Amino acid sequence: MGTDSSLLYTPLYTLHQDFGGKMVPFAGYAMPLQYADGIMAEHRHVREQVGLFDVSHMGQVRIRARSGSVEDAARALERLVPADIVALKPGRQRYTQFTNASGGILDDLMVIAQEDCLLLVVNAACKQADLAHMQDNLADCLVEPLEDRALLALQGPLAQDVLSSFDGDAASMRFMDVCMLEIDGARCLVSRSGYTGEDGYEISLSAKDADRVARQLLQHQQVRLIGLGARDSLRLEAGLCLYGADIDQTTTPVEAALEWSIQKSRRAGGVRAGGFPGADIILEQLEKGVTRRRVGLLPEGRAPVRHGAPLYADAALAEPVGEVTSGAFGPTLAAPVAMGYVATPYAAVGTELVAELRGRGVPTRVASMPMVPARFKR
Amino acid sequence: MTLYFTTEHEWLRVDGDTAVVGITQHAADELGELVFVETRPAGTQVKATEAVAVVESVKAASDIYAPVDGEIVEGNATLSDDPSIVSTDPQGAGWIVKFRLSNPAQLEGLMDAAAYAAFVG
Numbered sequence: 001m002g003t004d005s006s007l008l009y010t011p012l013y014t015l016h017q018d019f020g021g022k023m024v025p026f027a028g029y030a031m032p033l034q035y036a037d038g039i040m041a042e043h044r045h046v047r048e049q050v051g052l053f054d055v056s057h058m059g060q061v062r063i064r065a066r067s068g069s070v071e072d073a074a075r076a077l078e079r080l081v082p083a084d085i086v087a088l089k090p091g092r093q094r095y096t097q098f099t100n101a102s103g104g105i106l107d108d109l110m111v112i113a114q115e116d117c118l119l120l121v122v123n124a125a126c127k128q129a130d131l132a133h134m135q136d137n138l139a140d141c142l143v144e145p146l147e148d149r150a151l152l153a154l155q156g157p158l159a160q161d162v163l164s165s166f167d168g169d170a171a172s173m174r175f176m177d178v179c180m181l182e183i184d185g186a187r188c189l190v191s192r193s194g195y196t197g198e199d200g201y202e203i204s205l206s207a208k209d210a211d212r213v214a215r216q217l218l219q220h221q222q223v224r225l226i227g228l229g230a231r232d233s234l235r236l237e238a239g240l241c242l243y244g245a246d247i248d249q250t251t252t253p254v255e256a257a258l259e260w261s262i263q264k265s266r267r268a269g270g271v272r273a274g275g276f277p278g279a280d281i282i283l284e285q286l287e288k289g290v291t292r293r294r295v296g297l298l299p300e301g302r303a304p305v306r307h308g309a310p311l312y313a314d315a316a317l318a319e320p321v322g323e324v325t326s327g328a329f330g331p332t333l334a335a336p337v338a339m340g341y342v343a344t345p346y347a348a349v350g351t352e353l354v355a356e357l358r359g360r361g362v363p364t365r366v367a368s369m370p371m372v373p374a375r376f377k378r
Numbered sequence: 379m380t381l382y383f384t385t386e387h388e389w390l391r392v393d394g395d396t397a398v399v400g401i402t403q404h405a406a407d408e409l410g411e412l413v414f415v416e417t418r419p420a421g422t423q424v425k426a427t428e429a430v431a432v433v434e435s436v437k438a439a440s441d442i443y444a445p446v447d448g449e450i451v452e453g454n455a456t457l458s459d460d461p462s463i464v465s466t467d468p469q470g471a472g473w474i475v476k477f478r479l480s481n482p483a484q485l486e487g488l489m490d491a492a493a494y495a496a497f498v499g
Contacts, residue, residue, distance in 0.1 A: 039437065040410075040411045229436060229437050230436075302413065302458075302461075303414045304414065304434050328436050328437065329414065329436045331436065358416075
């Protein structure tokens with residue numbers, strides 16, 4: 001791929017080219033689908049050692065209350081998300097969603113609390129809409145996209161060894177802790193989190209430092225660059241949602257089995273119950289249940305069952321009871337893996353369903369998520 | 379035996395009225411490591427451009443098309459145990475189907491190795 005003026009480029013574009021990245025358009029950016037090793041090998045490398053991902057296409061946004069108080073910023077953001085942001089301590093990160101009036105999900109995001117502001121990481125494809133949404137609804141805050149930042153993810157069981165060789169404080173961080181580390185002289189805001197189900201870090205740093213820091217990390221022989229293809233198969237095995245596939249404006253957080261991300265304080269009877277778009281619907285779903293649920297799926301055999309495949313209660317393939325929203329071959333499971341929505345009576349772990357693949361039925365079992373156990377450092 | 383290539387990145391090794399069909403090295407490189415190959419059953423009659431097999435990588439499913447009209451004689455059974463052979467040896471052990479040609483004159487529309495090399499660039 002030469003340079004294409006219709007695409008955006010991350011600060012690591014040259015690095016991707018130097019390392020043989022197969023570049024594809026993704027959410028308006030030229031991004032590496034894979035490198036020379038290929039998706040299967042890259043996926044396994046992250047589960048066994050440590051991989052480096054460029055996720056600079058994601059949106060990084062700072063929110064500051066005009067009053068200067070971070071608690072005011074947290075109260076303001078709670079008008080748009082169902083998570084407890086007020087109780088989020090500086091140096092901690094939390095997962096949540098922007099919801100709409102019908103309880104659907106506009107985007108899913110990470111929120112980091114700092115001493116004086118909140119920092120958000122949002123999906124690349126949603127970032128312009130998210131910014132407009134926040135600017136429209138958070139008049140009491142300054143909402144500022146951080147355009148000159150890059151974002152790296154260092155993921156895998158050896159991530160701690162690698163990062164603590166640059167800054168020893170990396171080792172003492174727990175899952176969802178956030179702190180400033182110095183990597184090769186660059187001040188980086190690092191969270192212990194990721195999108196692979198493995199232990200690891202996400203590293204926000206100045207765009208001008210990104211190429212140098214990435215090359216320093218790659219000096220460790222255990223670290224390999226990993227593309228978007230393996231990122232997708234890793235997150236799928238880990239049971240993590242992809243916005244636009246597994247969650248969107250028509251799915252609520254409760255249908256999506258994300259109610260763990262709605263703390264007690266925001267639920268009925270909580271100290272700051274509701275107060276976010278679609279709260280009436282979402283709080284009622286938390287009390288009374290939902291008619292469909294997102295579930296993990298393990299199809300029999302070797303053929304992947306993919307996005308859009310209908311799911312049936314039995315091999316007659318008469319009336320669908322659900323649909324696959326993400327599906328691929330799971331390199332760690334060495335078997336197909338999927339997730340999708342099914343009518344609640346079919347959502348129990350162990351339920352035997354049948355997916356339709358090229359006109360025939362594939363026995364498919366409802367599985368507990370994650371399908372590959374998470375190895376976060378809690 | 380004569381080797382032909384298609385614009386869909388398949389090869390055919392023709393011997394009399396039968397042909398062995400597979401995907402080219404270029405196609406194998408593009409698809410990446412395969413995780414599943416399913417061929418249509420022996421005896422299936424297919425027209426040119428109809429699917430004879432589907433190959434799946436981690437990311438995507440891709441149809442393999444009949445280059446010319448004919449009948450599937452057999453699928454490569456070893457691929458159900460180890461589909462990665464298609465990735466490692468696409469123009470040898472990773473063949474996909476054996477095929478009986480019903481209209482050998484259609485071969486005239488296909489490319490030879492030199493024309494295919496120029497086509498891929």
